[in-house]
Amino acid sequence: MYQEDYLFAKIGICADRHSWFGSPLPCEPEADEFVPVLTENGVSAAEMQGSEGRSRREDTSDLNPLGRFRQRRQMRKQQREFRRCRQEYMQKLQEYEEQRQELADSIQHLKDEVFSEVEQAGGMGDVRCVYEDSLRFLTEDAGEAAACWRQAWDIPEFGDYKKIRWIRPLLEEVHHSHFILLGAAEGIPEILERFARQMKSLKWYINEEDMSETVQDWVDDFYEEYGLAADLRELAGENALKRLKLKSEAPVCVMDFTKETKLFAGNLAEGSVWLDFCSMDEKAMRMTKQAPGIYYVSLKKHWSAKNKLKPVFPTGCTVSRFRLQACGTYVAPGTDSDAAP
Secondary structure: OEEOOEEOOOOOOOEOOOEEOOEEOOOOOOHHHHOOOEOOOOOEHHHHOOHHHHHHHOOOOOOOHHHHHHHHHHHHHHHHHHHHHHHHHHHHHHHHHHHHHHHHHHHHHHHHHHHHHHHHOOOOOOOOEOOOHHHOHHHHOOOHHHHHHHHHOOOOEOOOOOOHHHHHHHHHHOOOOEEEEEOOOOOHHHHHHHOHHHOOEEEEEEEOOOOOHHHHHHHHHHHHHHOOOOEEEEEOOOOHHHHOEEEOOOOOEEEEOOOOOOOEEEEOOOOOEEEEOOOOHHHHHHHHHHOOOOEEEEHHHHHHOOOOOOOOOOOOOOEOOOOEOOOOOOOOOOOOOOOOO
């Protein structure tokens, strides 16, 4: 999908922490489950802890021939059991390695297909990847899928949310005349000047480390230019944003440039707009539960709303362990030169 000056692709991946395209992920077998530990006498360490094992640790020089024969027979029995368990473990380990390689190959196949689709669509510039919440485990959690994904999918994650280039699409959602600004960013002066003529009030909450003479001078210039006195409030302390309880009688537009996920918005008037310029997944979920009357917008949500499609597997399509057969891997039209999955 062409979006202004970049190409945006959506990739449907049917996976979770425990499966990949409908198949369980492989689990590496643990040797202890299959192979008993043998002592010098050929007896497992577990048996040596029992009463029978204690007798074997005693001096056996006085055993009669029948006793020594029974001991050797028991040793051979334990050794046979050891070899059987060892063989079972090696077989499980080989199956695990084969399944893991098949999983890695399927991820590489997906990457190759995505790049092929993007190239045909005229993309292939500076490619970046954006993960939806359900696929975040591929970058954070341990596990076979995450390990194979990181090895094959070497596309950097998109992180330029606060640049003015990516802020502009969200500004179309601004319809109110009262504004609350949280945090600091390079493009703030340009944003505020764009809406200066419709502003009736502006509260700006900024951390003490971001407060500077430049910020104060700009606020003074803003007043002289547009006649609006911004209410500039400096926040001190590491948890100042967490303690902040925003409140409004009329609907407001909140421009949030912070990465604080525990902001309280429950006292804002219904119909307010919250623009999250950092696109924090956790913040989005919290906002939905805490303040359902507030319209939350982020770049991730903006992208996700663009003709979102889900994989539709045709009737008769079969699934191997880790690769789709007959219908191939689903790729929605379009990944991007600045954004991706």
